[in-house]
Amino acid sequence: MTLTALETFIIICMVTIGTIITRFLPFILFQGTKSNNSYISYLGRFLPYSAIGLLVVYCLRAVSFKTPTSWLPEAIAIICITVLHHWKENILLSIGGGTILYMVLVQYVFI
Numbered sequence: 001m002t003l004t005a006l007e008t009f010i011i012i013c014m015v016t017i018g019t020i021i022t023r024f025l026p027f028i029l030f031q032g033t034k035s036n037n038s039y040i041s042y043l044g045r046f047l048p049y050s051a052i053g054l055l056v057v058y059c060l061r062a063v064s065f066k067t068p069t070s071w072l073p074e075a076i077a078i079i080c081i082t083v084l085h086h087w088k089e090n091i092l093l094s095i096g097g098g099t100i101l102y103m104v105l106v107q108y109v110f111i
Helices: 006-031 038-060 069-090 091-109
Strands: none
Touching: 006 069
């Protein structure tokens, strides 16, 4: 089934509106109130770290240890990310630097 340009535009608009509503609705509903709910506080403390852990596991799930060229770029990038983060404490720099290093390693060094 092929969509027309109008149908595609309508779908993009609906997805955009749905995303905006789900992102901004909590801020609109809980504007100016401080939540003393212990469960919400727990999620606020531990969910970001859980999400990062999940992303690391997801990214490294297919790493094979059969040959060094299949795991060495990932190990070097992880070490770079760790060192950059401890040195500068800047998440964007750590992730960006590690991603650029990993891409250079897999595209030009470990071919």
